Amino acid sequence: MDLALALNIATTVAVVGGVIFGAWQIRVAAKARTTQVSLHLMEMLYSRDLIEGLSALHDVPEGLSWRELQTQLGHRWTAVFTLINTLDGLGILVFRKEVAHDVADDFFHHAVAIVWQKTGAAIVERRQEPGRETSFRFLELLATAQAREITLDR
Secondary structure: OOHHHHHHHHHHHHHHHHHHHHHHHHHHHHHHHHHHHHHHHHHHHOOHHHHHHHHHHHOOOOOOOHHHHHHHHHHHHHHHHHHHHHHHHHHHHHHOOOOOHHHHHHHHHHHHHHHHHHHHHHHHHHOOOOOOOOOOHHHHHHHHHHHHOOOOOO
16 A cells, blocks of 8 residues: 555545544534523423413413403513513524424423413404504414424424
8 A cells, every 4th residue: 555545545534534523513512402492491481480470370261351361460460471471482482493392392381271271362352453463473373383283384
């Protein structure tokens, strides 16, 4: 074997090894990101505002208007509104594929179902107001997708 052939073999082995190592690093980074997102979602799920919002919603009947929800919840309205906005934001992240649908479903299925069940009528009513036609549409998309067990696609 001459020197040129040996150097070509060494170069090829180095390139192939670099590609394999790079692919492995990408996979490790993706797994770390998924783990980080899951941990953050778990933290978010157990935040005081979300727990208070869910607790407050359990006490109200379904089908209330936006104003009736605010009136009946009183000082707890802020926690419920925070919960609605948070889950709408989660819906945006799922829609944009920043958070996997199954991860969001695993952590927030119950919360999304309760929130939409209790506030859906009020949200639909609120959309009748000028300038609010798209209010909380990602929360609705998330609730609908979870109810149908489908993924959100653009």
